[in-house]
Amino acid sequence: MNRTPGATSSPETYKALVALDSRLARSLGAALYDIVKLRASQINGCAFCVDKHSRDLERLGTPTRTIYGVAAWEESPFFDETQRVALAFVERLTAGIDAVDDALWDEAGRLLGEERRTDLLIAVGTINTWNMLGITTHLHPAS
Numbered sequence: 074m075n076r077t078p079g080a081t082s083s084p085e086t087y088k089a090l091v092a093l094d095s096r097l098a099r100s101l102g103a104a105l106y107d108i109v110k111l112r113a114s115q116i117n118g119c120a121f122c123v124d125k126h127s128r129d130l131e132r133l134g135t136p137t138r139t140i141y142g143v144a145a146w147e148e149s150p151f152f153d154e155t156q157r158v159a160l161a162f163v164e165r166l167t168a169g170i171d172a173v174d175d176a177l178w179d180e181a182g183r184l185l186g187e188e189r190r191t192d193l194l195i196a197v198g199t200i201n202t203w204n205m206l207g208i209t210t211h212l213h214p215a216s
Contacts, residue, residue, distance in 0.1 A: 076210040093199055100192040101185075104133050105159055108152075109193070110200040111143050112163045119204040124214035155184045159193055166197045 080087045098106045107129045114122035130140050142149035146160045158181045165171045173181075173194075181190045206212075 078210050078212065079206045090199070090202065093195075094203075097192055097196045097199060100189055101159075101196060104130065104135060105156060106196060107133065107135075108143060108156055109159050109163055109196050110203070111140070112146065112160055113167045113197060113200040114204055115144055116163070116167045117201065117204040117208065119207045119212075121207045121212040121214050122200070122204055158184050162193055163197055166194070167201055 079090075101109070107126050111123065111126040111130065114126055127140050131137070136151070139149075139151040142151040143160075146152055146157065152160065158177065161177055162173060162181065165173050165177070178190075181193060185193060
């Protein structure tokens with residue numbers, strides 16, 4: 074069964090989501106935002122998004138080992154403390170909303186500041202929305 078992609082079935086809403094995506098990339102930085110999007114997409118099993126965000130990170134010059142390391146970020150030496158706090162947010166807020174404890178909340182505020190911490194929270198929700206859209210409409214990466 075073919076399912077109409079969101080860009081076609083609801084172009085105005087799709088455009089608004091793209092605009093939000095652009096704003097979050099400016100706030101968090103493209104590489105950090107793509108790391109967040111890649112990890113959430115791995116957790117959610119969205120092959121289209123995993124492929125897209127891996128390629129986006131490659132285009133940004135992210136080392137291949139770092140891209141592969143996203144799946145095991147807690148044990149990987151390739152991430153700085155800001156990236157680690159962002160990945161911890163992804164882990165807590167994807168595939169079943171879990172509480173972000175006070176220690177993580179405070180650490181994110183220290184590293185990102187209040188506005189970027191809020192943008193990170195919204196970023197995790199946004200990529201989860203993209204994943205739902207991709208999975209539900211059966212988007213697949215090109216061969």
